Amino acid sequence: xxxxxxxxxxxxxxxxxxxxxxxxxxxxxxxxxxxxxxxxxxxxxxxxxxxxxxxxxxxxxxxxxxxxxxxxxxxxxxxxxxxxxxxxxxxxxxxxxxxxxxxxxxxxxxxxxxxxxxxxxxxxxxxxxxxxxxxxxxxxxxxxxxxxxxxxxxxxxxxxxxxxxxxxxxxxxxxxxxxxxxxxxxxxxxxxxxxxxxxxxxxxxxxxxxxxxxxxxxxxxxxxxxxxxxxxxxxxxxxxxxxxxxxxxxxxxxxxxxxxxxxxxxxxxxxxxxxxxxxxxxxxxxxxxxxxxxxxxxxxxxxxxxxxxxxxxxxxxxxxxxxxxxxxxxxxxxxxxxxxxxxxxxxxxxxxxxxxxxxxxxxxxxxxxxxxxxxxxxxxxxxxxxxxxxxxxxxxxxxxxxxxxxxxxxxxxxxxxxxxxxxxxxxxxxxxxxxxxxxx
Numbered sequence: 001x002x003x004x005x006x007x008x009x010x011x012x013x014x015x016x017x018x019x020x021x022x023x024x025x026x027x028x029x030x031x032x033x034x035x036x037x038x039x040x041x042x043x044x045x046x047x048x049x050x051x052x053x054x055x056x057x058x059x060x061x062x063x064x065x066x067x068x069x070x071x072x073x074x075x076x077x078x079x080x081x082x083x084x085x086x087x088x089x090x091x092x093x094x095x096x097x098x099x100x101x102x103x104x105x106x107x108x109x110x111x112x113x114x115x116x117x118x119x120x121x122x123x124x125x126x127x128x129x130x131x132x133x134x135x136x137x138x139x140x141x142x143x144x145x146x147x148x149x150x151x152x153x154x155x156x157x158x159x160x161x162x163x164x165x166x167x168x169x170x171x172x173x174x175x176x177x178x179x180x181x182x183x184x185x186x187x188x189x190x191x192x193x194x195x196x197x198x199x200x201x202x203x204x205x206x207x208x209x210x211x212x213x214x215x216x217x218x219x220x221x222x223x224x225x226x227x228x229x230x231x232x233x234x235x236x237x238x239x240x241x242x243x244x245x246x247x248x249x250x251x252x253x254x255x256x257x258x259x260x261x262x263x264x265x266x267x268x269x270x271x272x273x274x275x276x277x278x279x280x281x282x283x284x285x286x287x288x289x290x291x292x293x294x295x296x297x298x299x300x301x302x303x304x305x306x307x308x309x310x311x312x313x314x315x316x317x318x319x320x321x322x323x324x325x326x327x328x329x330x331x332x333x334x335x336x337x338x339x340x341x342x343x344x345x346x347x348x349x350x351x352x353x354x355x356x357x358x359x360x361x362x363x364x365x366x367x368x369x370x371x372x373x374x375x376x377x378x379x380x381x382x383x384x385x386x387x388x389x390x391x392x393x394x395x396x397x398x399x400x401x402x403x404x405x406x407x408x409x410x411x412x413x414x415x416x417x418x419x420x421x422x423x424x425x426x427x428x429x430x431x432x433x434x435x436x437x438x439x440x
Contacts, residue, residue, distance in 0.1 A: 056419075060412025066201040066214060067162040068154040069128060069190060071103040075140060075147050085144035094140075096133035100155070101125055107195075123183050129156040131215045154197065159213040159406035161187055165196055177405060204413065208379045209395065213406030216399070218414050220381045224294050224374070224389030225363060227382060231298020232305055232362050237355050239302075240309030241344075244351075247310070248317040249339050268307035275304040276371030284372060291373030292388040300372060301362040308361070312354020316347035349436040356429035360422050366393040392418050 014022075077083070079102065080094040104124050132155040139153060140146060157165070160177050164187055179187070190196045207217030251257045279300035283289045289296050320343050328338040344351075369375070374394050382389035390398075392414060399411040 063409035063413035067157040070195040074150040221395035227294035228297040232301045236302040244313030273367035276368030295385040305358040308358035316350025349433040360425040
């Protein structure tokens with residue numbers, strides 16, 4: 001009996017293969033769970049990205065369209081106070097507000113000013129943008145023969161009218177905002193008569209900032225960002241590449257180079273606002289350079305971008321096989337020839353990728369630009385590096401802080417433009433890496 005019991009107990013013990021299979025099944029289950037967690041994390045990230053883009057596009061797409069009102073405008077020479085339609089001075093100083101007022105009053109069956117109470121007349125006049133006078137000035141300059149004639153003109157509507165018209169149909173009624181009931185009736189009558197239309201908002205891309213949302217544009221901020229990016233590229237790319245080549249190929253390995261490497265790595269992790277304080281102290285405080293100019297902004301962004309370019313360039317140089325250097329030296333090439341003819345061309349895809357990603361990061365920075373005065377309200381488009389200007393991220397910051405509802409659309413639209421630039425630059429980095437890598 002004892003021998004039988006020993007054999008039965010021995011037969012119940014798991015064999016080595018049983019243990020291996022059991023552990024293998026456990027590892028496979030763990031691997032499936034890990035794969036599931038990874039896929040879930042990716043899907044969650046895409047869902048968040050989709051929600052973000054949907055919210056931005058949903059709020060901002062309306063800014064690319066502007067509401068206009070059709071009015072029968074009579075260019076009355078007496079009201080305009082013009083005697084010579086070819087005189088530039090008289091055209092610039094003409095009383096276009098009186099002509100718009102008369103057109104609005106006649107359009108609403110009011111023949112004289114006295115037909116409407118003063119309050120309602122002000123409400124009626126406020127339905128047209130204050131920038132409509134520039135449209136009339138342009139028409140009269142281009143066609144002086146229209147003086148003392150009646151012309152059908154589409155004038156830009158006020159931002160409250162624009163919001164109201166865009167909201168009509170979403171929930172059966174428009175968003176009234178600051179419009180009174182009488183103003184809503186006037187707008188609805190124009191809509192029924194076909195006197196209201198929505199056209200592509202070219203002003204958003206051709207004009208600078210403005211206190212009035214319907215007249216505000218991003219051209220000044222775009223040009224400011226472009227000038228700053230040109231300064232950043234022109235300085236940080238050659239300096240960063242040269243520093244990386246020297247540290248990796250020429251610099252001796254000692255405490256000084258170790259100290260420099262540690263500080264470069266630390267600078268890459270420094271908050272961007274610190275670079276703004278540095279630019280404020282050095283470029284504006286010490287060198288007495290003017291505030292709010294693209295040159296100072298470009299210098300500050302150069303300081304911020306240099307560590308990223310140096311680190312990525314050094315990593316690309318390290319990735320070049322040492323056999324390339326040995327083969328070049330074996331053929332009699334000098335150190336300079338090895339670096340310029342073999343190492344740098346092979347490392348260039350990685351260098352360009354890191355540089356473009358650094359430039360894209362600099363393009364979206366706001367904090368350092370606030371410290372050097374780029375937050376100023378700038379209307380004029382900068383003509384060179386020394387003209388005051390804003391930047392696209394700072395323009396978004398300013399519009400997001402504005403109380404007018406119409407600036408919500410323009411804020412989201414400006415974010416869409418900035419995201420388009422960032423996606424384009426990152427796509428360019430991927431394409432260059434693939435193109436140059438395939439060429440090698």
